[in-house]
Amino acid sequence: MKLLSRQEELVLLSIWQLKGNAYGVTIREYISELTGKYWSIGAIYVPLDRLWEKGLVETYQGPTEKKRGGRSKRYYQVTAEGVKLLQEIKQVQDVIWKDFPRVAEE
């Protein structure tokens, strides 16, 4: 089995979670919010390219929008192969994290 790198996994799952609204900026926002830390632009786009090269995501150019800065966006979605790999990874995650204690509630 081929595992993904830390960033590839985070980006790929974010695309899945964002459904039809996954493009560079929203992916970056989503991951920032989730982790509460700063992520550079490159920290998103570089692994994104690699996911595409590996056939785990597909991409299409969105329409331009009639508003300021309304440049067309490059949307991403997870391919069937991507979903399959995520399922395999989830199985590993479930085992490795099994029994790990939750944070104590206040």
Next chain:
Amino acid sequence: MKLLSRQEELVLLSIWQLKGNAYGVTIREYISELTGKYWSIGAIYVPLDRLWEKGLVETYQGPTEKKRGGRSKRYYQVTAEGVKLLQEIKQVQDVIWKDFPRVAEE
């Protein structure tokens, strides 16, 4: 928050799972079995060193054993700081993997 790299996370969690029996060889075996793939020696020991440098694991030299190849082993265990970080990471994992579908049963 500081996330761990892919290998650091896998090794740190393996040490936690192996309880008192975590040393280079058993960690490697555990991860191999879990993932079903080959891992080089360095793929374990290098991130292990880094976890120690970061204070996420502590280590002690085990006793020699009265059997062939019974050289003393370098055991590892997760520090309180390590457990705390894993708990934070688990919270991120729980959100990012939320709702992701299980593999269909045969």
Next chain:
DNA sequence: TTCGTTTACTTCTAAATAATAGAAGAATAA
């Protein structure tokens, strides 16, 4: 009883791969 061999384990390091930062570029409207 010693010395070469076997076994179990760790240390080290070079090369390949991935993460990170952010400047520059492109496409839109104001």
Next chain:
DNA sequence: TTATTCTTCTATTATTTAGAAGTAAACGAA
């Protein structure tokens, strides 16, 4: 022109990966 939103590009640093070399024990043949 300038402002806004978004992407492309690329250099630097960090991490992963492979496996040769090294260490420490017991075994076994002579």
